[in-house]
Amino acid sequence: MCGIIGYAGSREPVGVVSEALSRLEYRGYDSSGVAFFDKKGSISVVRASGKLSRLVEALQGATGLPGAAIGHIRWATHGAPTEENAHPHRSGPIVLVHNGIIENERALRRELIGEGCVFSSETDTEVLAHRIHRAYREEGDLQAAVRKGLSGVEGSYALAVMCEESPGQLVAVRKGAPLILGEAEGEFFAASDIPAFLKWTRRVMPLPPEVLAILSPEGLSLCRLEDGQPVPAVFEEVPWDPVQAEKGHYRHFMEKEIFEGPRAIIDTLEGRLAEENSRVILPELLRLGPNPTEIVFVACGTSYHAGLLGRLMIESFSPISVRVEIASEFRYRPLRARKGAWVIGISQSGETADTLGALELARKEGYLTVGITNVGGSSITRETDATLLTRAGPEIGVASTKAFIAQVTLVWLLALYFGRRESPEVRESLAALVRSPARLEGFLGSVDSSAIERMARQVLDSRFVIFIGRGMDYPLAIEGALKLKEITYRPADGYPGGELKHGPIALVERGVLVVAPLADSSLRPKEMSNIREIEARGGTVLTIGPASPDPSDPSPSFPLPACQGWDGVFLASAVLQLLAYRAASLTGNDVDQPRNLAKSVTVE
Numbered sequence: 001m002c003g004i005i006g007y008a009g010s011r012e013p014v015g016v017v018s019e020a021l022s023r024l025e026y027r028g029y030d031s032s033g034v035a036f037f038d039k040k041g042s043i044s045v046v047r048a049s050g051k052l053s054r055l056v057e058a059l060q061g062a063t064g065l066p067g068a069a070i071g072h073i074r075w076a077t078h079g080a081p082t083e084e085n086a087h088p089h090r091s092g093p094i095v096l097v098h099n100g101i102i103e104n105e106r107a108l109r110r111e112l113i114g115e116g117c118v119f120s121s122e123t124d125t126e127v128l129a130h131r132i133h134r135a136y137r138e139e140g141d142l143q144a145a146v147r148k149g150l151s152g153v154e155g156s157y158a159l160a161v162m163c164e165e166s167p168g169q170l171v172a173v174r175k176g177a178p179l180i181l182g183e184a185e186g187e188f189f190a191a192s193d194i195p196a197f198l199k200w201t202r203r204v205m206p207l208p209p210e211v212l213a214i215l216s217p218e219g220l221s222l223c224r225l226e227d228g229q230p231v232p233a234v235f236e237e238v239p240w241d242p243v244q245a246e247k248g249h250y251r252h253f254m255e256k257e258i259f260e261g262p263r264a265i266i267d268t269l270e271g272r273l274a275e276e277n278s279r280v281i282l283p284e285l286l287r288l289g290p291n292p293t294e295i296v297f298v299a300c301g302t303s304y305h306a307g308l309l310g311r312l313m314i315e316s317f318s319p320i321s322v323r324v325e326i327a328s329e330f331r332y333r334p335l336r337a338r339k340g341a342w343v344i345g346i347s348q349s350g351e352t353a354d355t356l357g358a359l360e361l362a363r364k365e366g367y368l369t370v371g372i373t374n375v376g377g378s379s380i381t382r383e384t385d386a387t388l389l390t391r392a393g394p395e396i397g398v399a400s401t402k403a404f405i406a407q408v409t410l411v412w413l414l415a416l417y418f419g420r421r422e423s424p425e426v427r428e429s430l431a432a433l434v435r436s437p438a439r440l441e442g443f444l445g446s447v448d449s450s451a452i453e454r455m456a457r458q459v460l461d462s463r464f465v466i467f468i469g470r471g472m473d474y475p476l477a478i479e480g481a482l483k484l485k486e487i488t489y490r491p492a493d494g495y496p497g498g499e500l501k502h503g504p505i506a507l508v509e510r511g512v513l514v515v516a517p518l519a520d521s522s523l524r525p526k527e528m529s530n531i532r533e534i535e536a537r538g539g540t541v542l543t544i545g546p547a548s549p550d551p552s553d554p555s556p557s558f559p560l561p562a563c564q565g566w567d568g569v570f571l572a573s574a575v576l577q578l579l580a581y582r583a584a585s586l587t588g589n590d591v592d593q594p595r596n597l598a599k600s601v602t603v604e
């Protein structure tokens, strides 16, 4: 949660840092602030509670001297989202921004108060500012002060630190929270995510944990936090296009990202199909040795739903049994997987604290771990034995859309990879996967937006929306419900169709809307009987699927083309995403930055 940016270069820094913050706004948006050297050579700190636009107003006309500057966008953990708690925090000449949580903050705060320190905020971050300031008084050098100030600090942090007595210099360091360095001609960046500086450079380097980066317009050096030993800097060019991180002609990132689903599938398949698309190759997995005896997917939110689809897909084609676990629950239970099992974490951001915690537990128990992530260089890529990258490009909208489509593509690939290549079902499924981006693109290009609009209005007129599905449609149902509630704030929930009779059907009455994706043809008759049970009790049902092979079934409310393999999952997902998007935009909610949520949940 929270986004930080540090800049060292010859441009006017207030503009650079504010623009970078606007690209990080998806990470948190309850307050923000910047620090820069003003015309007198002192550090000016400007902060504002609320959305970034409030800070931009407060900064009207402000310019800074070229050199170092920092910025922060906050998702509050310690202390309310007030201006006093907004970052940057200051102690004497030391000014810093922080993403993460200091776990021994209380003890450190008590110690500092005992030494006469006066606190001006309720944040854990201020503890770091005072500690580094104290160390600076003893060491007289920013780099040494940061190293000393952080010793004994427990928890996670990504920090960018400036000192009034060292204009032009910036120190960045991380442990547990992400921090990416960017390099351009005569300027350097340190940010929570690449889109922050993608406009200026594509040359990036994920800062390794517990390594200190010293940035200035003249250059960059790295050293170990523990002993100051030098560490080499190795930058790579990311293939991300800066335009991908812009809204273009769309009203919201979410809308744009729904329409980028087909590209996410194409890019995720890239280089993974061999012999004229007749074989799946995943070279990333070769180093893990023989196929797993069992797979345990661990993930949160939408990524968990992709794991549920992965289980159905993999179990269709191979004898490998698959478990899917919510990472935050799994990490506090005994693991008890079979010998030879792989634990696979799915995470768009690669930074979700619970997913990383679950993988850490698995590694400690001696299991091989794999990360499926959309962000190269993220923590999950460093903390697992192998990484499979989804290639959806930067996803800015907090509600995950194209990243989900890319995750489903990847688990579908995994199912084919573990399946018997000679099997006609595997071959047909592979052919369907190869055709799926074109089919999704064609579908999105001709989608009936007035039908989506009508459904969205029905959603908003209902007291409660229930999503149901069986088989593949169950993960789609709970994903549809999650999408709807996170951006419309309307009560919605998803259930397996067969569970209705065991409780949720008591909710059904006139005024309750039920949404039923029908992409799984194998269970259509069972799904139809659930739908009839709801209609018999006065509920209204919206169905999304291809026409039924049974002519006595009613036509779907939102017809899909006949599904090929599992591509109905992509088509139905697109409709559910558009439905949530449209309903949310009708409410006037901030679609890309829904209340209380953050894109990367880097705290437990």
Ligand code: M6R
Pocket (backbone or CB within 6 Å): 300, 301, 302, 303, 346, 347, 348, 349, 350, 351, 352, 355, 398, 399, 400, 401, 482, 483, 486, 597, 599, 600, 601
């Ligand atoms: O980055 P991750 O995939 O690990 O994030 C997991 C969830 O926080 C995320 O999917 C969340 O549920 C989305 N907001 C859903 O749209």
